[in-house]
Amino acid sequence: MSGVKRPTEKHLMLFTGRANPELAEEIAALMGVQLTPSRLISYANSEIYVRxxxxxxxxxxxxxxxxxxxxxxxxxxxxxxxxxxxRASAKRITVVAPCYPYARQDKKHLGREPISARLIADLFWAAGADRIMSVDLHTSQIQGFFNGPLDHLSALPVLSAHVAAKYDVSNMTVVSPDAGRVRLADNWCDTLGAPLAIIHKRHDPTIANQVKVHEVVGKVAGRTCLLVDDMIDTAGTVCQAAQALRDHGAERIIIAATHPILSGPAAERLNAFGVEEVIFTNTLPMSADIQINNMTVLSIAPLLAQAIHEIFEDGSVASLFSHGAS
Known part of the structure; x- marks a missing residue:
């Protein structure tokens, strides 16, 4: 009939920046779609052009x-x-940021400090994003910083499946490297059916990225200890926690974290300590210069592809959400 508008067919398009195109290519392949060709240029003065x-x-x-x-x-x-x-009239725009930038600056510790994680959410909103998707936020309160939906996915099923298939979990203790990661470690305990131990430590406010380990709370002697965290940056926290576990008689030590930031001395510290295995996902690209012994990198692409599919089809992503992460 003339003059009657037909419903517009939904049209999914995937785009990738230049930071980790391999991850985007894997997501696209899993979904059976092509990445949209884009022209991205950095000019001599570092300004960025996109078309x-x-x-x-x-x-x-x-x-x-x-x-x-x-x-x-x-x-x-x-x-x-x-x-x-x-500006090109996309109907809905979802930001897929597997490792949310500035996530550790989520609150004010001292006067005259910013809350940069909130600023990032405001910037995405101002740019035109309708939705954000991320994996294992440093703190769940970041979900409230964005004015639209923020899908907080969990890498726990990906990481825990690898651990459960490779190790005897009946002799395993899940260890939180500090009080802030207890909820995360508790989720691991529920998944693996393993007990919990906590490293009690205190940050030295005068020295960046330095901590002082005090004691281990929980049973670790003679057991396989799984140290879990959302990210590893300089590896100072996990290596000091691992040393505390070794001092308390841990038989084997495994480290599992979602985001491999791996700044500065991280690789050297992890190699010097000689843990059984270090497990990451590929939310961040791994530089060819970073060589870590006994390292396993698991793909987060299937999780992201499933979440993108559910959002596009207006389905449910509840089962993919973080399990009460703090």
């Missing part, structure tokens, strides 16, 4: 970008990508 080589009008757009160092460059690139989509 999409296909029409994005009316699309359900997913902008995939990891945020390794230099975090600010890749964050700005993603913001510009979102802005370009908004």
């Amino acid at each position: 999409y080589e296909e029409s994005v009008r009316g699309s359900d757009a997913f902008v995939i970008q990891s945020h390794p160092a230099n975090v600010n460059e890749w964050l700005m690139e993603q913001l510009i990508m979102v802005d370009a989509l908004k």
Whole structure:
């Protein structure tokens, strides 16, 4: 009939920044779609230019970008990508940030400090994002920083499946490296059916990235100890925690974390300590210069592909949410 508008068919489009295109390519392959061709250029003065080589009008757009160092460059690139989509009349824009940038700056510890994690959410919103998807936020309160939906996915099923298949969990203790990760460790305990131990430590406020380990609370002597965290940066916390476990008679030590930031001396520290295995996901790209003994990197792409599919189909992503992470 003339004059009657037909419903517009939904159209999914995937876009990737330059920080970790391999992850985006794997997601696209799992979903059976192609990444949208894009032109991304860094000019001599470091300004970034973005142009999409296909029409994005009316699309359900997913902008995939990891945020390794230099975090600010890749964050700005993603913001510009979102802005370009908004100005090109994309119908809905979802930011896929597997490792949320500035997540550790989620509160004020001292006067005159920013809450940078909130600022990041505001920037995505101002650029035109309708939704954010991330994995294992440093604290769950970040979910409340964004004005739209923020899908907080959990890498626990990916990591725990590997651990359960490889190790005897009947002799395993899950260890939180500090009080802030107890909820995360408790979720691991529920999944593996293992007991919990906690490393009690205190940060030295005068020295960045330095901690002092005090004591181990829980049974670790003669057991396989699984140290869990959401991220490993310089590896100072986990290595001191591992030393405390060794001092208390742990038989074997495994480290599992979602985000391999791995700044500065991280690889050297982990190699010097000689743990049984270090397990990460690929939410961040692994530099070829980083060589860690006994390291396993598991793909987060199937989880992200499933979540993108559910969002596009207006399905449920509840089963993929973080299990009460703090």
